[in-house]
Amino acid sequence: MAKATFRIWRGDADNAQYVDYETEVSEGMVVLDAVHRIQAEQANDLAVRWNCKAGKCGSCSAEVNGNPKLLCMTRLNDLPLDQPVTVEPMRAFPIIKDLVTDVSWNYKVKEKMKPFTPRPPDAEDGTWRMEQVDIDHIQEFKKCIECFLCQDVCHVLREHHLHEEFIGPRYLVYAASLEMHPIDTENRLEELKGEDGIGYCNITKCCTKVCPEHITITDNAIIPLKERVVDEFYDPLRKLFKVFSG
Amino acid sequence: MAHPELTLTEHRPFQTQRKDTWWVQPLAVFIGLGVFIVYATFRVFEGNHFLPENAPYLTPFYSPLLFGTSEHSNDHSWFGAMPAWMPGVITPAVLILWAPLGFRFTCYYYRGAYYKAFWADPPSCSVSEPRKGYRGEHSFPLIIQNIHRYFLYVAIVIVGILAYDVWEALWFDDGNGGKTFGIGIGTIILAVNVVLLGGYTFGCHSLRHLVGGIVDLLSKAPVRRNLYNCVSCLNQRHMLWAWMSLLWVGFSDLYVRTIAVTGWQDYITF
Numbered sequence: 445m446a447k448a449t450f451r452i453w454r455g456d457a458d459n460a461q462y463v464d465y466e467t468e469v470s471e472g473m474v475v476l477d478a479v480h481r482i483q484a485e486q487a488n489d490l491a492v493r494w495n496c497k498a499g500k501c502g503s504c505s506a507e508v509n510g511n512p513k514l515l516c517m518t519r520l521n522d523l524p525l526d527q528p529v530t531v532e533p534m535r536a537f538p539i540i541k542d543l544v545t546d547v548s549w550n551y552k553v554k555e556k557m558k559p560f561t562p563r564p565p566d567a568e569d570g571t572w573r574m575e576q577v578d579i580d581h582i583q584e585f586k587k588c589i590e591c592f593l594c595q596d597v598c599h600v601l602r603e604h605h606l607h608e609e610f611i612g613p614r615y616l617v618y619a620a621s622l623e624m625h626p627i628d629t630e631n632r633l634e635e636l637k638g639e640d641g642i643g644y645c646n647i648t649k650c651c652t653k654v655c656p657e658h659i660t661i662t663d664n665a666i667i668p669l670k671e672r673v674v675d676e677f678y679d680p681l682r683k684l685f686k687v688f689s690g
Numbered sequence: 691m692a693h694p695e696l697t698l699t700e701h702r703p704f705q706t707q708r709k710d711t712w713w714v715q716p717l718a719v720f721i722g723l724g725v726f727i728v729y730a731t732f733r734v735f736e737g738n739h740f741l742p743e744n745a746p747y748l749t750p751f752y753s754p755l756l757f758g759t760s761e762h763s764n765d766h767s768w769f770g771a772m773p774a775w776m777p778g779v780i781t782p783a784v785l786i787l788w789a790p791l792g793f794r795f796t797c798y799y800y801r802g803a804y805y806k807a808f809w810a811d812p813p814s815c816s817v818s819e820p821r822k823g824y825r826g827e828h829s830f831p832l833i834i835q836n837i838h839r840y841f842l843y844v845a846i847v848i849v850g851i852l853a854y855d856v857w858e859a860l861w862f863d864d865g866n867g868g869k870t871f872g873i874g875i876g877t878i879i880l881a882v883n884v885v886l887l888g889g890y891t892f893g894c895h896s897l898r899h900l901v902g903g904i905v906d907l908l909s910k911a912p913v914r915r916n917l918y919n920c921v922s923c924l925n926q927r928h929m930l931w932a933w934m935s936l937l938w939v940g941f942s943d944l945y946v947r948t949i950a951v952t953g954w955q956d957y958i959t960f
Contacts, residue, residue, distance in 0.1 A: 510707030
């Protein structure tokens with residue numbers, strides 16, 4: 445059986461280092477399998493968060509060879525195994541231990557956002573009627589598994605740590621799914637421009653590239669929201685048009 | 691074996707654990723845009739060789755031709771000769787090229803590309819940056835990028851004018867003071883230029899928003915829905931349209947300039 449070396453980031457926020465582990469690998473293995481083998485055979489105290497092993501729970505987010513990835517969906521045969529495979533925790537969030545980070549900031553961001561506010565029900569039984577075409581352009585946003593890889597790769601959070609001023613791509617997608625919803629009545633543009641900091645996004649499309657659900661985050665969520673903010677705050681002609689058209 | 695080499699919080703410029711050739715794409719963008727900027731600057735201030743005397747080809751860099759700079763080009767300009775009071779640095783291209791360049795400069799695709807290639811902001815995904823501060827497009831000066839839709843309006847008009855230039859490029863001097871129909875290689879080059887510029891302009895993110903993205907209930911607006919679908923279709927390949935149209939517009943100008951300088955007669959099917 446072939447062997448490969450995994451260079452795993454071990455430690456906490458104060459004291460950490462990369463440690464090399466050599467382990468056997470076989471066809472069909474993913475990085476999480478290798479990490480589990482190392483955990484079982486060489487490093488029983490290695491901390492790694494995981495759950496479904498099917499790319500749907502978003503728990504095993506980490507960085508493999510510098511790229512934000514789900515450990516359970518990163519196949520070893522897609523990696524160059526002639527050199528050590530680097531496995532690190534996400535850099536945008538505080539480290540708890542080894543590969544496990546504290547992602548609770550994300551949930552706090554979500555709590556602060558204006559919730560879904562539907563119009564009064566269309567039918568007496570309390571239900572609404574919607575056309576599929578009106579749902580189509582927000583449908584993909586519902587695929588998000590909240591793995592936070594998009595937050596991790598976003599340089600505004602990862603590099604500049606502007607967590608207090610920018611909600612990140614995950615929550616811009618969430619805002620888009622609400623703002624563009626055919627029966628939602630809330631207006632979130634003031635918050636998007638202000639405390640949500642949509643202007644910090646400089647459209648690198650890194651979030652789109654790392655999304656394991658292939659959500660077109662930048663083109664279908666962030667840019668349309670930026671355009672709505674332009675409508676509301678930066679387009680005097682449109683303002684004038686709205687005044688005259690009522 | 692332990693390697694006490696790097697920590698997650700100490701970021702050196704261009705630090706990354708990526709093992710792929712992440713630098714290739716920003717470098718290609720830097721070279722591609724850099725070469726175009728240098729060439730376009732030279733042509734804009736050259737102020738000549740934009741309308742050959744032996745062919746009805748007007749280079750897209752000088753279209754619309756508001757003022758001419760020679761007897762020949764004066765006849766084809768909108769308002770005759772360039773006013774004498776105009777400073778010498780103002781060429782016919784300077785008067786109009788700000789619009790398509792502004793459209794590209796504020797384009798959502800190009801913004802992401804040149805922030806990486808020219809400002810290393812970031813150099814590439816999950817690669818550390820050379821500077822600590824960051825304001826993005828949240829405040830001055832980059833908040834001005836929100837003007838993009840105004841450049842779009844002008845760019846749409848210019849695509850229409852370039853299409854008219856293709857029509858003009860179908861009519862050659864017959865040698866007797868009249869015009870005769872023909873399709874030259876230059877005509878085809880200018881026509882392809884309009885198609886590529888059209889694909890880029892009509893796939894613009896702002897246009898996509900204005901025609902349909904602005905409304906949540908597209909089912910109630912069938913015309914908007916169809917327009918939205920058309921623009922979205924082009925928008926999916928916006929990067930490809932952006933590069934193809936940029937390269938072709940430069941090539942079109944080079945072709946027209948070559949004819950203007952050398953007096954070479956390109957192949958014409960009469």
